[in-house]
Amino acid sequence: xxxxxxxxxxxxxxxxxxxxxxxxxxxxxxxxxxxxxxxxxxxxxxxxxxxxxxxxxxxxxxxxxxxxxxxxxxxxxxxxxxxxxxxxxxxxxxxxxxxxxxxxxxxxxxxxxxxxxxxxxxxxxxxxxxxxxxxxxxxxxxxxxxxxxxxxxxxxxxxxxxxxxxxxxxxxxxxxxxxxxxxxxxxxxxxxxxxxxxxxxxxxxxxxxxxxxxxxxxxxxxxxxxxxxxxxxxxxxxxxxxxxxxxxxxxxxxxxxxxxxxxxxxxxxxxxxxxxxxxxxxxxxxxxxxxxxxxxxxxxxxxxxxxxxxxxxxxxxxxxxxxxxxxxxxxxxxxxxxxxxxxxxxxxxxxxxxxxxxxxxxxxxxxxxxxxxxxxxxxxxxxxxxxxxxxxxxxxxxxxxxxxxxxxxxxxxx
Amino acid sequence: xxxxxxxxxxxxxxxxxxxxxxxxxxxxxxxxxxxxxxxxxxxxxxxxxxxxxxxxxxxxxxxxxxxxxxxxxxxxxxxxxxxxxxxxxxxxxxxxxxxxxxxxxxxxxxxxxxxxxxxxxxxxxxxxxxxxxxxxxxxxxxxxxxxxxxxxxxxxxxxxxxxxxxxxxxxxxxxxxxxxxxx
Amino acid sequence: xxxxxxxxxxxxxxxxxxxxxxxxxxxxxxxxxxxxxxxxxxxxxxxxxxxxxxxxxxxxxxxxxxxxxxxxxxxxxxxxxxxxxxxxxxxxxxxxxxxxxxxxxxxxxxxxxxxxxxxxxxxxxxxxxxxxxxxxxxxxxxxxxxxxxxxxxxxxxxxxxxxxxxxxxxxxxxxxxxxxxxxxxxxxxxxxxxxxxxxxxxxxxxxxxxxxxxxxxxxxxxxxxxxxxxxxxxx
Numbered sequence: 001x002x003x004x005x006x007x008x009x010x011x012x013x014x015x016x017x018x019x020x021x022x023x024x025x026x027x028x029x030x031x032x033x034x035x036x037x038x039x040x041x042x043x044x045x046x047x048x049x050x051x052x053x054x055x056x057x058x059x060x061x062x063x064x065x066x067x068x069x070x071x072x073x074x075x076x077x078x079x080x081x082x083x084x085x086x087x088x089x090x091x092x093x094x095x096x097x098x099x100x101x102x103x104x105x106x107x108x109x110x111x112x113x114x115x116x117x118x119x120x121x122x123x124x125x126x127x128x129x130x131x132x133x134x135x136x137x138x139x140x141x142x143x144x145x146x147x148x149x150x151x152x153x154x155x156x157x158x159x160x161x162x163x164x165x166x167x168x169x170x171x172x173x174x175x176x177x178x179x180x181x182x183x184x185x186x187x188x189x190x191x192x193x194x195x196x197x198x199x200x201x202x203x204x205x206x207x208x209x210x211x212x213x214x215x216x217x218x219x220x221x222x223x224x225x226x227x228x229x230x231x232x233x234x235x236x237x238x239x240x241x242x243x244x245x246x247x248x249x250x251x252x253x254x255x256x257x258x259x260x261x262x263x264x265x266x267x268x269x270x271x272x273x274x275x276x277x278x279x280x281x282x283x284x285x286x287x288x289x290x291x292x293x294x295x296x297x298x299x300x301x302x303x304x305x306x307x308x309x310x311x312x313x314x315x316x317x318x319x320x321x322x323x324x325x326x327x328x329x330x331x332x333x334x335x336x337x338x339x340x341x342x343x344x345x346x347x348x349x350x351x352x353x354x355x356x357x358x359x360x361x362x363x364x365x366x367x368x369x370x371x372x373x374x375x376x377x378x379x380x381x382x383x384x385x386x387x388x389x390x391x392x393x394x395x396x397x398x399x400x401x402x403x404x405x406x407x408x409x410x411x412x413x414x
Numbered sequence: 415x416x417x418x419x420x421x422x423x424x425x426x427x428x429x430x431x432x433x434x435x436x437x438x439x440x441x442x443x444x445x446x447x448x449x450x451x452x453x454x455x456x457x458x459x460x461x462x463x464x465x466x467x468x469x470x471x472x473x474x475x476x477x478x479x480x481x482x483x484x485x486x487x488x489x490x491x492x493x494x495x496x497x498x499x500x501x502x503x504x505x506x507x508x509x510x511x512x513x514x515x516x517x518x519x520x521x522x523x524x525x526x527x528x529x530x531x532x533x534x535x536x537x538x539x540x541x542x543x544x545x546x547x548x549x550x551x552x553x554x555x556x557x558x559x560x561x562x563x564x565x566x567x568x569x570x571x572x573x574x575x576x577x578x579x580x581x582x583x584x585x586x587x588x589x590x591x592x593x594x595x596x597x
Numbered sequence: 598x599x600x601x602x603x604x605x606x607x608x609x610x611x612x613x614x615x616x617x618x619x620x621x622x623x624x625x626x627x628x629x630x631x632x633x634x635x636x637x638x639x640x641x642x643x644x645x646x647x648x649x650x651x652x653x654x655x656x657x658x659x660x661x662x663x664x665x666x667x668x669x670x671x672x673x674x675x676x677x678x679x680x681x682x683x684x685x686x687x688x689x690x691x692x693x694x695x696x697x698x699x700x701x702x703x704x705x706x707x708x709x710x711x712x713x714x715x716x717x718x719x720x721x722x723x724x725x726x727x728x729x730x731x732x733x734x735x736x737x738x739x740x741x742x743x744x745x746x747x748x749x750x751x752x753x754x755x756x757x758x759x760x761x762x763x764x765x766x767x768x769x770x771x772x773x774x775x776x777x778x779x780x781x782x783x784x785x786x787x788x789x790x791x792x793x794x795x796x797x798x799x800x801x802x803x804x805x806x807x808x809x810x811x812x813x814x815x816x817x818x819x820x821x822x823x824x825x826x827x828x829x830x831x832x
Contacts (some may be wrong), residue, residue, distance in 0.1 A: 109816050125523035214544060222656045224546055227580045231447035233484060234502035236533040236579070245495050246537040250502060252448065311811035338723070355723035359765010381816045384769035385762075402816075427745065429790055470745045471787050472797065513797065518669060549648065549660070578651070 007362075009226060025255060026111040026183045028104050029149045035102040035117070040093025048072040049094060050129055054412060055079075055141060055158035064105075065143075068158060069411040070141065074198040074274050077101060078404070079158075081385070082412070085109045085405035088116050089199045095262055105145050108200070109381075111183045116141025117152045135160045164411050170277055170397025171406045173202035174379055175221060176265075179401055180254050182230060185254035188229075189219040191260050191268050197275065201407030204277025205269070206314070206378075206399050209262050211287045216244040216261040217294065218329035223283070229254060240284070245391050262291060265299040270305060278375070278401070279336055279353075282315040285323035292333035312336035312351055321347055336376070344373065353399070356380050356389065365394035383409060427468045430596035432475075433464040435571065436589030443582040450500060451488020458482065459585050461521075461572075464594075465514055471523050473514040477525055477552070481506045481574060481583055495538060496509070500533040500570045506576060510552055525552035548578035554587070564593040611623050617739070623810065625831045628716025628784040629755045630707030630738040632698040633671030641796055642667045644812040645683070648819045653806045661685065661809045663829060677712060688809050690715040707738040709753075709766055715808040730760035732777070746787035752779045762811070778804020778820055786831060793830070802823040803816055 057066055064081035071078055079088035084107035093100050099120040106113040118141060120126045125139055128284045139160040144152035175188035177197035186192035189207055197205050218239075222228070225235040232251025235242065242250075247259050262280070269275055280291050295311045302309035313329070315321050316338045324335060330348050330412040337349035341364060344352045351374045354361065361375065368375055378399035380386045386406065389395055390413050399405045440459035459481050467473020471543030487501040534547040556570030567590055574583045620735035627641045646663045670678040674697075681692040694775040696818050717730040736753035737745030757777040784798040806815040 073536060180657075214433075216759065226578065226651065226656075226657070228651045231448050233448075233504055233579075233581070234486070234533045234535050236504065236531050236545035241542055241544035242535070243537065243540050243542065245498065246535055246540070248495075249450075249493055249498065249500055250448070250535060251489070278558050357719070357726045357764050358726045359725055361768050362766070382814065384771075385764070385814075388767040388769075402450075427788065455669075468745075470786055471789075475788070508659060 002151050005232070016161050022290040022349055024183065025185060026106075028106075029113060029115045029146075031102055031115060031117075036100050037091055037093045037102050040095050040100050043092045043094050043099060045072060045075070046128055047132065048077055049140070050132065051077060052164045053135065054161045054164065054194055056113070056161050057160050058140070058157040059167065060111040060145070060154070060158075063154075064156070067161070067412050069164065069408050070222075071164065071201070071407065072156070073201065076199045078199050078407075079105075079412075080201050082405070082408045083107070083260055083265065084112075085402035085408075086402035087200060089413060090116070090118065092144070093132070094126075097127045099126050099129065101143065101341055102256045103163055106405055107181060111393070111411075112147070114145050114147040115149065115152050116143060116156075117147045118156075123179065134163075136305055137161065165414050167410070167414075168396070169410055170204050170374070171202045171403045171410070172204040172277060172279055172376060172378075173197040173200060173208050173403045174206050174401045176205050176207050177202065177391055177403075182401065185259055186254070187255045189260070190253050191264060192255075192257060193266060194268050195272055197403065198273055199367075200318055201403035202275070204275055204397070207265055208263075208281045208289050209284055209287050210239050210283045211290070212242060212244040212247060213240055214243045214285075215290065217287050217290045218244065218247070219260050219262060222284075225251065230259075231256070240322060252261035266311070270298055270302050270307060270309065274307070275309065276308050276309060277397070278309065278311040278359040279314050279351075281316065282320055288320065288323050288329070288397045289327055292327070292329055292395065295333055310334065310350075312349075313337070314353070315343075316348070318343075335350050338378075341367065345371070345388075350374060351376055351396075353378055356385060360388050360392045361394060362392075365392070369394070381404070387413075423575045425472060428596060429466065429468050431594045432463075432465045432591055433594050434461075434589055436479075436569075436587040438585055438587030440481055440583050444580060445486065446486075450486055450491060453484060453486040455484050456482075459583075459587065461508075461587065461589070463512065465512070467514065467548075469516050473516075475512045475514065475557045476506060477510045477512045477523075477527075479508055479584070481508065483531075483554035483581060483583060498538050500535070500537050503535065504531065504533050504572075506581075507519065508550070508552065508574065509552075512552070512577055515532065519557050521554075521556050521558065521570075523554045523556075523570075523572075527549075527552075529579075530576075531576065531579060548576050550574065550576035550578065551554050556587075558591055560588075561590075566591040605766050611703070626747055626786045627667050627669050627756060627796060627829070627831055628738070628740075628749045628751065628782075628798070630696065630698050630705040630740040630749060631700055631742070631747075632675040632705075633669060633677045635671050635673050637671045638668065639831065640666065641829040641831045642666050643796065645827035647807075647809050647825040648823055649806070649810055650823050653810055653821065656827075657664045661688065663688070663809075665829065667829070669696075679709065681711070684729075687719055687812060688717045690808070694732070696753055699811075701743050705738075705740045707740075709738065710734065710749075711736075714814070717808070717811055719812055726762065726764045728762045728808075728810055728813070730811075731758040731806070732756065733758060734780075739790055746785055748755065749782070749784040749786070751782045751784065752784075754778075755780060755807070760808075761790075761799070778802060778807065780825075782802070794832075795829050796827070796829045798825075798827040798829075800827070 069080040077090040086107045088105045090101035090103040101118040105116045141158040146152040177193035178184045219252035230251040319383040335349040336351035337344045338353045353376045372398040376397040437460040442455040461479030463477045465475030483504040485503040490497045506529040510525035512525035522558045528547045534543045555573035558566040559570030561567045663685045663686040665683045667681045677696045692711045692713040698707045711734045713732040719726045733756040734753045738751040740749040755777040759772040765808040786796045789795045
């Protein structure tokens with residue numbers, strides 16, 4: 001009897017330990033019926049831009065810390081908080097001279113989220129803002145938040161503190177905007193994620209490029225298919241074993257999007273965003289030629305559309321560097337090199353991208369800058385690791401899974 | 415007391431090497447996330463084990479075999495590439511370290527190891543095959559009865575869980591056991 | 598969370614149910630909570646494999662193997678000293694602590710507490726990093742001697758006291774006690790062949806990404822469930 005009970009326990013114990021934790025997506029809450037914005041007029045981007053600044057948190061500091069950064073991000077207005085890499089993303093509109101902001105708040109490290117609704121009444125700075133008058137320290141930006149889909153009832157009050165300084169600092173969003181493990185509403189390396197990157201605080205993205213069996217460059221991080229990235233029982237093993245048609249037919253990304261091609265991704269970057277940097281993280285030497293061809297095509301398209309856009313071929317290992325040199329791309333396709341400074345010089349890379357785990361760069365940074373090269377450090381996600389790099393002040397950008405956190409730390413630090 | 419207890423333990427303990435071969439019906443428990451055309455989730459499965467131990471102790475061993483997981487086929491699927499014919503299949507070969515306990519005639523096996531997953535697909539006339547090792551587990555309950563001499567026959571209900579692919583298969587098997595060493 | 602509650606419930610029910618008497622096997626044991634003879638020593642050497650969730654390690658090395666050795670030394674009044682050492686170079690840990698046992702017929706209970714100092718090095722391409730930390734692991738064990746083998750169920754809490762990371766010329770540290778997780782183990786110790794004794798352990802970690810994956814620099818605060826298997830020879 002004892003033995004049977006032991007067997008029963010062992011079985012139950014095994015069953016309990018057998019399953020893995022799954023990453024369920026935390027969806028963006030939406031206002032029932034579309035909220036007040038459904039009947040609002042658009043606000044001009046230059047009017048929204050006037051709200052940019054560092055604000056003190058008068059009500060809501062328990063949830064969002066003592067300071068936040070407000071910034072126009074494309075057509076949206078975002079607020080970046082230091083706590084749990086939190087952010088707000090607002091769609092904006094006006095009803096007469098009252099400015100309406102509706103959207104959501106979210107901890108990007110953690111996943112808690114809820115509805116958010118702010119207003120600037122006409123008689124209380126609404127009209128001056130629409131007339132192009134900058135906010136003053138007496139300006140209060142107020143609203144309410146809720147938890148999940150619950151109606152917003154918790155007061156949040158922000159008081160304008162100081163403007164954001166002009167900056168060319170580059171905040172690159174990893175995998176197009178974020179990882180699947182952060183349970184964002186779009187899959188990593190998807191077209192939807194690329195369109196979210198700016199509202200998360202990024203002005204650039206890093207995307208991963210691989211070739212299918214028939215030579216089509218697609219966005220995909222891992223070498224092999226797995227339930228981490230795709231749905232589809234018959235997508236197993238190396239991505240390079242499958243043709244493009246097979247991948248698009250047999251599997252989807254985790255949030256049911258199609259696996260995008262590099263061409264589709266660059267099309268979205270140029271036509272649907274105002275991102276200024278794209279880092280193509282090339283995963284195999286065979287992909288360099290086709291990636292470089294698309295790089296040149298889309299940089300020309302961006303230029304023709306009056307857009308500033310720098311696209312870099314990312315070289316992360318010796319094999320890629322050798323192929324890049326062999327294809328004679330040194331003078332034709334801008335590169336970003338993750339290896340040593342000697343390798344950077346050998347391929348005349350425009351950007352040196354050292355891993356943050358090598359520590360602050362010291363005189364190496366000065367050497368690279370004196371050669372007119374930029375420096376992007378990767379992949380920084382934690383405040384305590386970010387601050388030493390910001391303190392030294394000798395880098396041009398950071399690649400991160402949490403652009404909201406970098407945006408907050410950078411603008412508040414300055 | 416302790417010495418006599420150890421003596422009694424030695425009396426009960428008889429180490430054996432046992433070879434086991436089995437086959438039966440398997441069924442994939444987890445439904446497909448993408449459903450295209452006609453699909454199957456069952457098939458004929460087989461297993462082979464080599465085990466070491468005594469019936470009063472935890473035994474150890476290795477297991478391998480073949481598990482058909484699923485198939486699908488669809489003609490004239492409407493897609494961005496036009497009308498396409500698609501077919502695919504998925505199978506696994508387990509290579510597991512197993513542990514076994516026997517009480518009151520019931521044998522429990524549990525195992526941990528890897529499954530060699532193989533997918534074959536034909537899309538738009540192009541055939542591709544792809545394989546990968548994925549970690550997983552196994553748990554089974556069964557019983558055996560003597561047949562002749564050192565040969566036993568038994569049945570088993572087995573659960574294979576290929577954790578890294580989130581695929582579970584249940585199978586019912588008939589098996590034959592033979593003592594290769596020890597009686 | 599429900600899985601953790603189930604594990605604790607199983608542990609308690611196991612403890613309550615085992616009240617009958619069986620004779621005791623005299624083989625060596627490391628984990629079994631029956632008191633050790635005073636001033637006697639037992640040790641084990643083996644290997645463990647911890648399997649981390651993909652959300653933490655992605656396509657990097659998901660299974661962390663380590664070589665382990667444990668020593669138990671009997672003291673008066675049912676106390677034992679316990680030490681453990683595990684290594685795989687990029688992650689190493691040294692533990693020391695004590696266990697107090699209370700026999701109840703063929704069932705034994707024990708309370709234990711260990712301090713674990715862990716440290717790791719990464720001086721590969723792109724890394725000039727080291728990390729170290731201090732953990733405390735209070736635990737409770739229940740064991741039963743079943744005829745020819747010993748089964749132990751053990752539950753430990755992981756309390757993280759401090760953690761420091763050094764990267765290049767910079768360093769960051771945290772000195773703030775916090776509960777980082779719970780580990781529940783099922784351990785079987787028995788003879789495998791002519792008085793060669795082995796220990797088989799299956800552990801369920803319900804914890805934030807642990808020191809074994811310090812190199813992943815995971816920021817997720819969620820507790821994740823992941824297993825660990827250990828096999829050792831016991832002498």
